[in-house]
Amino acid sequence: MKKIKGVNDFVVKFANVNGTGSASANHLFAKTIFRMGIPVSPRNIFPSNIQGLPTWYEVRVSKNGYLGRRGGVDLMVCVNPQSMEKDVASVDPGGYFLYDSTKPLPTHLKRDDITYIGIPLTQMCMQEFEVPRLQQLLKNVVYVGALAALLNMDLSMVKDLLADQFKGKEKLISSNVQALEIGYQYALENYKCPLAIRLENGNADAPHIAESEHILMNGNTAAALGAIYGGATVAAWYPITPSTSVVDAFSKYAERLRIDPGTGKRNYAIVQAEDELAAIGMVVGANWNGARAFTATSGPGLSLMSEFLGLAYFAEVPVVLINVQRSGPSTGMPTRSQQSDVLAAAYASHGDTKQVLLFPATPRECFDMTVEAFDLSERLQTPVILMSDLDLGMNDWMSPPLEWDDKYEMDRGKVLDAQGLDEAEKWGRYLDVDGDGICFRTLPGTHPDKGAYFTRGSSKNEMAVYSESGEDYVQNVDRLLRKFDTAKTYVPTPKTHPPIEVKKPKTKLKIGTLFFGTSASPSYEAVEILAEEGIPIDTMRIRAFPFHNDLDDFIHDHDLVFVIEQNRDGQMRQLIMNECQIAPDKLTSVLNYSGTPITARAIAGKIRETLNTHSADVVALRPETA
Amino acid sequence: MSYVKPKFRHPKLPTNSLGYSVADYDGAISTLCAGCGHDSISAAIRNACFKSAIPPHRIAKLSGIGCSSKMPTYFLGRSHGFNSVHGRMPSVATGASLANRELTYIGVSGDGDTASIGMGQFVHLIRRNVNMTYIVANNGCYGLTKGQDSATADLGSVAKGGAVNPFDGIDLASLALLQGASFVARSFSGDKEQLEPLIRAAMAHKGFAFIDVVSPCVTFNNHAGSTKSYAETRAHVDAMQLDFIPMREEIRTQYEAGTSQTVTLHDGSVIHLQKASSDYATDDRAAAMQAIQKAEAEDKILTGLLHLDPNSQDLNQLLNLANKPLNELDKDELCPGSRVLDSINQGLR
Structure with a gap:
């Protein structure tokens, strides 16, 4: 032996x-x-x-x-x-x-x-x-x-x-x-x-490990710290694995770091709601009233929150939602990891909606992106969903230490205060004065006779007056699309690494891989395994939706692109095809949806197999035995 | 129905202590059916806010979906409003109230919005004792979808098409009492003498104040056989009249001894209750329950202030929230800074 x-x-x-x-x-x-x-x-x-x-x-x-x-x-x-x-x-x-x-x-x-x-x-x-x-x-x-x-x-x-x-x-x-x-x-x-x-x-x-003195922490704790540092004052939630520990950690740190020194009272509120519908409703109400509020949930909770995500999208209310993804519906696999809420989150709700998504891959990114989510949701006046998963959220990961710039200022976006209202020539809640699709909002209680308006999901005109006119509706939803386009310039850009040098490449095909979140680490390892075998592969890690234009360029620059993700239907591949006008045969899925995180060996195996046979568009991994 | 709102105002309209006239509390013109009970409630809210001299911009109006929930458009045009999601206004109001404890929150809902789709959120709103006034415009039917029975329709009430309701109705006031609401009242949209002071008292109350207002639907539920028509309600109402005297005002009215009950609110405001047919101390929850049931057995609708808990602790107190509104806290109060983060890093090595 x-x-x-x-x-x-x-x-x-x-x-x-x-x-x-x-x-x-x-x-x-x-x-x-x-x-x-x-x-x-x-x-x-x-x-x-x-x-x-x-x-x-x-x-x-x-x-x-x-x-x-x-x-x-x-x-x-x-x-x-x-x-x-x-x-x-x-x-x-x-x-x-x-x-x-x-x-x-x-x-x-x-x-x-x-x-x-x-x-x-x-x-x-x-x-x-x-x-x-x-x-x-x-x-x-x-x-x-x-x-x-x-x-x-x-x-x-x-x-x-x-x-x-x-x-x-x-x-x-x-x-x-x-x-x-x-x-x-x-x-x-x-x-x-x-x-x-x-x-x-x-x-x-x-x-990359030796560069800094690493810490060992899980993504949920890091996201909770992000909420503390990002200035969240209201957390409303309903217990669900694997997101529960986000609010547990927020509560633990808030008890230490958010007590008013003079009065001993709390500079934060945590409400365990009666269900996910109420949890996000409270977040919508608090954000509408100018507090930074967030919720944390997982798949079934995201479904329940979809109605409010629609209202927040159309009514243009900031929301931060930390979605710690897991497998399928309620019973059976809630403690198993997947990346299977991509489409449900991207297009969450009724009507024509598109939501802003962030994809962290390390605890450090869970921290940074949670802070960023608060800034983005107020800048863009729309929900921002942090797409973590069980593997990242509940397991300890080695991570570069969390860093904080004391010069950080919260981006509260376009909010007019009393002075701003007095100085504004003309104000309408949905007037796109800057042409970027983002309008000026006001908070209740600001000014004795200016800036009051009625928030509603249904159709309204630019002055926030109730309207059932088709023209007003079209103008409004077209502006929302313009705003989504503006979001591209604010969200985190995708990451590429210099390709690994391969001396005698076995293929002339230009091969690229796309991945996000917890699929990243094993993908990098798989790319190195294949480089040693003479197959050079470029990488791009997607970090946000809407997609950056670099993603289109990357796909167009390669003959064959593998999309590596942890769900059955190749949801990120579908989203890319849908949003970037990419022909289906350009993108090949590498999938794992067994509930245990995808492995480097499996990714390398599937890419090798595809290159050998060069046939199937979609290659599914068989569920691994635990 | 009118579709033009007259702009003319009497130049010498009386003003309140802040210098606002009642017109400053007006909203847009109503698009509800002519004669709708809800319009009377809107007027009562407007008058109550005017009389209590609350700056209009320091009030936030919230509603769910339905005819009732359209109402906030028709009063307080200088206040921010939020027409949210069917049955989910309680959660939005909870979040808004946590964000800024200094505003006055008025929630307007209907019997469908509260007793059916919103039942879960309603009872949890009571349980948390959110500091707000919550008015249900209760007409026993779904108006906006053309007259289906709602969950508060009484057993045996006849729908416009002739169908007899086979189910027991949900009594929201009893439910609120049972769940521990700190302020429970019932009124009738046709009784503004009673409704206005009730709304003023509700707004002065610290905690969750619930007012169930019977508000007939003139289009779908105002015929013979309906138990929530104007005629039926007038014929069976057993009204407890009351006066509300805010803290600032000197008490001028003299009440004959034995004919009234005086309730003092946390801010020093006073409610004088005229003796009703059933007389009990309003801080006695069980007695309130009994009075409702006794009236029901006698085929009467008991209206007035049914219960008030003088020791109410609202959600802000229960959560020990900072005195400063959470939405006004700045970076220095919220963000612990890099040194604290370094020590957290240290603990993770």
């Missing part, structure tokens, strides 16, 4: 039962690697359940700084008998399988192409600890100790992190350290440590 080898470059997957305390132990494992200065990306693959069902945690270690999923498993740590059969089968040939050897491994689970590492976790905990709850919880810490020996982790760093984690609960620190040490000793005494896959301090071969 040829064992998998590698320093700082492998995938470890943990198979646990949810509700057994495994999450914090697994996080401890990943965070230690992060503190060792090695690029790492951990991912929860969890059920919609509180206790008792299988849950997985996948840790990608990548000295090259690839933070997307690679695909495959090099070391499986399995402490869940329910999923063991599947877990054994998922290990790559030459890989390793760590299990609780308190009970012997069933013979049908023996493979001869992988290495088994048995640690009697249950037995060790029964002997060492008396409290039943600790016997259960500390099994997880024992395997972290064993992994420290097996993978050459810095044990003192693990202990430091434990101390941080249990600050103020000193009693727990000693039992956790004890568990860590017995695991460590057992592995040292019974196995040859370290394994052929191992860690070495600070061995990162990733210039």
